[in-house]
Amino acid sequence: MLSKSEAPALGTTAVRLKNITKRFPGIVANDRVNFEVKAGEIHALLGENGAGKSTLLNILAGLYRPEEGEIFLREEKTTLRGPADAIKKGVGVVYQHFKLVPNQTVAENVALGMRQPRFLLNLKKIENDLTELGQNYNLAVRPATRVGTLSVGEQQRAEILRALYLGATILALDEPTANLTPKETEGLFTAIRRLAEQGYAIIFVSHKLEEVVSLASRATILRGGKAVATLDLKGLPGEKEQIARLMIGREADSQSELELGMLDEVPLEKKAAPIPEVVSAQLTLQVRGLHVKGEVLNSTVKDVSFEVHPGEMVGLVGVAGNGQRELAEALAGLRRAERGDVTLNGADLTNRSARQVHRAGVAFVPEDRLGVGSAAGLNLEDNFLLRDYWRPEYSAGPFLRRKAVREGLGAAIGQYSIAVGDAYAPARLLSGGNLQKLLLARELNSQPKLLIVANPTRGLDINASAYVHNKLRQARDQGAAVLLILEDLDEAFLLCDQLLVMYEGRIMGKLPPVRSAANLENIGLLMAGSSLAATHS
């Protein structure tokens, strides 16, 4: 027997949450939420960041206990006393950040959730079972391999298999496509559909409307902790727009529509004005033959060469961990390059210090906003000052000109509409969006010639994302060269003038940001490490 409990009959109700309320200090994360999933159904759970999706998942996983409300599993009222209890009752949750022990094998990770046998492990049996189960559902894994050496896609398959092996009939997937290549996404969808056909209840959490309408048969939309609607998805025109309106709670303007990926092509007038010939002739950033040692083997940057021109926005896309971060850090003066050189407007910047690089006109907004981009415990004023404290504008000898700093910060807060209660609150209390705005304000303050931003909108809500996108476009239109490190292809299509695909530390190719089937396939191939089909011109 592979799975311990059989999936319930199609059409019966697998999960029903009734008036679920969960409060955290200062916030009602779930406010009388009603949510229902049928066996055999793929049900999308949609909402912006902070709408309460994760909280709801954590309640289903047994990690949080709701203060009010009732949980029914297979039409039976139940309480989930903890994660072990939820697993026993057939709930499997696959989190966006996988819950796997990296230096244990897939089989060992599966054994973790099992309660039998009590003392001795029979890993061989688990390994064989997993291989078989994987074949049945198009979810191939190598069960005896250590998780840390697997690709993101394979780790995800391991998570799903674990849930199935532990007897889950209700499977919740939290943003499952966030780090997958297009091909892996396709494979995942095949597996999900097959599971649903067999009576599994699938909860699919996402914010990508395109995926939701193509995969799910129903969608429940959360906003501000409340379930605002449940829709039947029939593939009718206007469905995406309707969902988008429900998610953000107002008419979607064309900007938000773009952010939501509702429009297939960026309207022409949104594109940058054609780059004046004179400007395009002069290179801003030129990288030649760059080698940078990586955090892990696959992320070592190998022989990378490319250029970014003034007034151009170039997106470096690829699955995370393929050297993008190392490359960005090397360009920003935070990591040593072993070989190769970097020039900005002809000036050599190879292995200069972060300060020298910054003075030469490079601004960098790292992905880890709180850890690398700011000092979490310092207040906004000090964080604003971190880059430029040494400039005569802000300091006189060893002393800071606090008044000038306050004025500078005040101007930035106004200009970037940063919502802060108190400029002396520590940075870690800022929302992701406001912190990102602060960092952009700080970095753009010096009118950079080159702006490098890694995953500029990760974790931001739609409004903040739109704002950040506009600021990036503005910087480009004012003549800065912009290099974006992106994992979200939709965002890359939306923003960039050129895409560079990175795989295992190499630039695999340069492609236009066009959402055509052929181009998507090419990008997918490059992201997975194959070279382009000969048809590519």
Next chain:
Amino acid sequence: MADIDVVKTLASAVVAGTPVLYATLGEILTERSGVLNLGLEGMMLVGGMAGFAATAATGNVFIGVAVSLIAGAALALVHAFFTVSIGVNQVVSGLSLTLVGTGIASYFGKPLVGQAAKDSFQTLPIPLLSDIPVIGPILFTQNLFVYFSFLLVPALFYFIYRTRPGLNLRAVGESPSTADAQGISVIGTRYLYTLLGGALVGMGGASISLGSNPNWQENITAGRGWIAVGLVIFALWNPWRAFVGAYLFGGMEAFQFSLQVAGVPISSYFLRMLPYLLTIAALVFTQWRLKDQTGRASSAAPSGLGLFYLRRERG
């Protein structure tokens, strides 16, 4: 060069290595669960003193050993409460534990100083095995502490790598949030192995005061607790490597003692330093070997080591 009896030196290497071995094994268990306990020196001293005192009171060495286990675990319980339940910095709590333990052992051990143990584990040659030339006198003409450690090393290895509780233990140390999501109690696991580890460390102390050196002196452990902290890293959290490391230390200890006895004209202060120097050298060597292909230092330490775990109450 003076004459050194190799077999005798190696036999005393095993004796000298055993207390360190217990302490290292105990700390491996504790650290595998993600709890760093730097209080080994204090726990060894308290275990050794309590075991010695209980033996003095009852005249029964087995009761003494049992008391040393309990004493070590009791001190570890304080550490577990501070670090696992409240989230006090593990380094600070562990260092305090050493200070407190040293103090307790000195205070209650004062009347015992200079006394010989009423009862202790005597050398107990194992029939037949002890007759094997060379190996017999080195490995099988020892006391019960030594024999038990022979069994403990493979048992712990098997437990950690091959059993379900061992798998759970490793998962809690590597990735507490994963273990939690799979329904394993992180707090319960960390308490359990901090206590078990503490008990073994306490017994390590008793293996001096009731075994290799059956009388009570101030500071009888002479820094062996600290050596064990280093050996855990040398051992890469693996009981077999702990075995090697402890005997390396014990070997150097026995060797320098033989040199002293043989009257080598080197200051005895310098000679007594050798085992500690060797431990540091072994540690440096291990870390140097560990540098991975990308040229950056890496570590075999459990990823969750030293970190307080609290289920994140805000999604």
